[in-house]
Each structure stands twice: as C-alpha cells, then as structure tokens.
Amino acid sequence: MGNCLKRSTTDDISLLRGSDSIREASSDPVGLPSYQEALSVQVPPPLYHPSPSVTRSVTQLTEEEQIKIAKRIGLIQHLPTGKYDGCKKIRECVICMGEFMVGDALRYLPCMHTYHMTCIDDWLMRSLTCPSCMEPVDAALLTSYETN
Template sequence: MVTCIMKPETCTGISNRRNTKGTDSVREASSDPVGPPSYQEAFSVQAAPPLYHPSPSVTRSVTQLTEEEQIKIAKRIGLIQHLPTGNYDGCKKIRECVICMGEFMIGDALRYLPCMHTYHMTCIDDWLMRSLTCPSCMEPVDAALLTSYETN
C-alpha cells in the first residue's frame, strides 16, 4: 500500500479514479499505459478445445476429428477408465513416475496398469491416449485388460 502526503497527481503507486464512462479504472502512476485486462476481457476468452492424437504423428483439435476417430478415442477413454486407481500413501516401493520423473507425494492420484507398473493418473492417461502400451515394459495394456475380463 502506498501512502501519499502530496497531491494525488504526484504520488507514485496505484490510484483509483472514475473515468468519463462511469466504470472504475485502475491507473498506475508509471509510464506503462497498458494495464491488466478488464474483467470482461479476461473471462471472455474461451478455452481452446482439447487436442487428441488419433495416431502417433497426428494431433488434432476435437472439432477436427472424423466420426471414426471420435469413436476410437471414446473407446480408448472407456478402456483407460477401467484401469484401477488409488492414492499414494507412501508405503509403495516405487516412489517416482517414470513419465514425468517426479516423485510421488502422499495423496497423489495414481493409476495401476495390469503389468503392475504405477504412474500419476494424469501422466499415464495422457500417455495411453497416444499409445496403449506400458511406458516401462511396453506390454499392451488393452490386451492385458481384455484378458483379465475373460471367463473360463
């Protein structure tokens, strides 16, 4: 907070003033004419649609995917959601996600693959959207998951 003993025009810092249109504006006494965006400007920007990778060398926005690619991605998302999840409690032998190379912190959301490898949920979900193989042992996750549901 800036305390000013002089006239407001000579004070350095931030001063609130009313402009002629009746809306509040914040003017900084520095020579920088560009200030932060208004509330309307800041929240009028829409988030970009998510990007998907229908094949290893192709990246497209969800709005540019064909119907077949959308079906393939929906099946992949459904398959990924069937993999078991949990939270890191500090008792596991493995303490690092080999995808992001970050250590597991207590309470981190984890996903377990059928090959018994463990990763951060966000890391492995992104990986599996591109490749349905375990990043550590390269075992196909979809085949292992499907065989675990077979009945004899």
C-alpha cells in the same frame, strides 16, 4: 444482419464431450454472449491425439478417430486408481521422473506398472500401451478378465 457467431461444429461429439474426467470439455455458454464476451471467452476446442505424434482439434477428428478415442476414454476409466501411501516398492513416476508423494493420485496398469494418474492418462490418450513394458493395455485387460 447475419449471425457472426459461428457454431464450431455440427458433428455429434457427445461421446468426446462426456469425458470430463479425462480432459475437460469446454462448456457451451447458455444463450448468446455479447460480441465482446464472445471474443474474451473463446476457448480453443480440446486437442486429441489419435496416435502419439498426431495432434488434432476435436472438430477435425474423423468419425473413425472419434470412435477410437471414445473407446480409449472408456477403457482408461476402467483401470484402477488409488492414492500413494508411501509404499517403498514404487518410488518414482517414470513419465515425469518425479518421486511419488503421499496422497498423489496413481493409476495401476494391468501389467502392474504404476504412474501418476495425470501423467499416464495423458499418454494413454495417445497410445494404449504401458510406457515401461510396451504391453498393450487393452489386451492385458482382457487377459486379466479371463484369468480371474
């Protein structure tokens, strides 16, 4: 009989799949699982946000949106990260409104605003702006390259 296991997509989404540090991509099982397994391990495709209020499954992104998101992922990975060392200058992540704890993973934006890495990455995947000062992160990054 016919093959009941539908391939999720034929589009080339390798750029998006390569972003496992930002968003885990579901790994394709090797070989065809049995029907029962296929039902139980079915993982919904990852969701992306071409703009803050738009949510789309990876299979529904237009080519333009795929490129936009791939660029975003590349840019986010160039932003410096670190661990909170208890410094008194910064105390709270304005996204989750939680206090920084020693050892928390942080990300620093070019405008010098600092957030939990998981909090800010979630936002930057929707909009490349700093939530506190609304400065576009990509433009600020270019300026900082030019002045250095």
